[in-house]
Amino acid sequence: MSFESLWASQSAIGRDPDTGGYRRGGWTPTEREATHWFTDQCAARNLTLESDGIGNLIAWWNPPQDPAFRPGIVTGSHLDSVIDGGAFDGPLGVVSALAAVDVLRAEGFVPSVPIGIGAFVEEEGSRFGMPCLGSRVAAGVLPPEKALGLTDRAGVTLAAALEEAGIDPAGVARSPLLERMGTFVELHVEQGRGLTAPVGVASSIWPHGRYRFTFRGEANHAGTTLMEDRHDPMLTYAMTALAANKQARLAGARATFGRLSVEPNGTNAVPSQVTAWLDARAADDATLQSLLAAITKQATERAERDGTTLDVVPESVSPVVDFPTGLRDRLVDVLDGAPVLPTGAGHDAGVFSAAGIPTAMLFVRNPTGISHSPAEFAEPDDCLAGVDALAAVLKDLAT
Known part of the structure; x- marks a missing residue:
């Protein structure tokens, strides 16, 4: 399936037709609908889906000659949004990951190590006030008991929200998913005006x-x-x-x-x-x-x-996250000298990097520099360039 078709298939979920803004708070009906869209896409590709106790997902493309569950290359992002947010922050990374796998399969590429596509919950923290909530719990940074006691603006606890979404809160713990995350590469729309080329590579995340x-x-x-x-x-x-x-x-x-x-x-x-x-x-x-x-x-x-x-x-x-220079420079070489820039926005990639997982980020140009707003935007040609860049990076890392 083309990137354009994938994008269109999820773009209406949680979108206000009047303002154009998105409302996909963690474990709300719209966020769950987006998650179901993701799981359906993974099933259509015969990917092996794994979940942890809080709802983080990784769908694996395992090498046919090596079905053993061993560490691999994970890409992806998140599907939730800030209140009245834009279309690209988060979903672009998930849709691009699915499209990149489609590109590699169409080329006949067979990975030497597993490739995973991740969708991590409540990255924005728009419902429970804790950014990167899913990845923090997964990495063991946020204790389960503290996470489950968080409340939203209506006074609903995370434990109650999980039960409402059909997830047993007793299962919330440090995630086994990270044991298979040998390397993580997150593609994301750039959220300022620092990137002038279609695709760039992150150097660091500001504290x-x-x-x-x-x-x-x-x-x-x-x-x-x-x-x-x-x-x-x-x-x-x-x-x-x-x-x-x-x-x-x-x-x-x-x-x-x-x-x-x-x-x-x-x-x-x-x-x-x-x-x-x-x-x-x-x-x-x-x-x-x-x-x-x-x-x-x-x-x-x-x-x-x-x-x-x-x-x-x-x-x-x-704290500040400096992505490992070796991995960063490898991505720059694969992408023929793509520009390198820091970001002031937080990401799941920062949590995984701090947890000791070799991590890198790709950015897709944002011509307006506007984010966390319905006006957030990326040109279709730049999004396609992002898919090609991600496919090239995955191919290099999984060879």
Whole structure:
């Protein structure tokens, strides 16, 4: 099946016809529909499907002369999305992996080692707030008991969501799938404007973290409370958001408050509490820590002036990931000198690399630089170039 046909067969799943944005939160009906699409595609290719306790999947193309279950080359990505996300972040890597295997089979190529196509769950963390949730559990980075206790915005625990999806939460543990992952190569749409060629190779993933800022004050009447008598946590938060913007610009880093919860959330009431989630990223670990310290310092000083309080809790922190240069350079050679660039976006590839699995990434050009938005885009010709590049890499690694 051609890339175009594969892409079209899954592109409507979870897509809002009015906004064009996708909603495929982990273990929701739309994400499960996308997962079923994947398993059907694997069955149509007679691939051997394996799953772990949390729902990560790898479908294997095993060499006919060696049916033993031994480590191989895994590619793929994820099928979930951020809230109102774009079409390419995640699915492009899965669809391209299926298409690349089709290309190799059409050429008559027979791999010397198994080739696996992976679909990893809740990479975005849009439902349970933990990025790369499936790969973190698989790698043993996130303990099962902590993962199962995570809750979504409706208060549903991960354990309950798994049961609803027909998955026994008692089976959540470090994944046996990783024992067969000899090398991992993830293809992904580039999520900025750093790539000018159709396909590039990743050098590293910036360190990044998600931090929960809780500002507490005193609820009061919006109409009768004098401005000088207020202990308004919204003011403290507002200054903190501005401080984050300034400090990130000064450091050449990234800082974003993209999620907010207000109590009691009344139009005519001074809030008693504002909870805001900071996404912070930088080129190195020291800069990230310095950025967080600067934002927290300014927020704390402002809280003292406003008569409010502040608590900062890190929910997830990922250190810098430098992909192994030997594997990276091998991909560059296979692709005739493809450009090399870092990324500020997090990926399952970063988790697997940190777990000691030789890992590399391919990027497909994004002409707008927009991502996590319905406007996310990649040209059809660049997507086809990505499939050819991935097929060439798999052929080289599996020969």
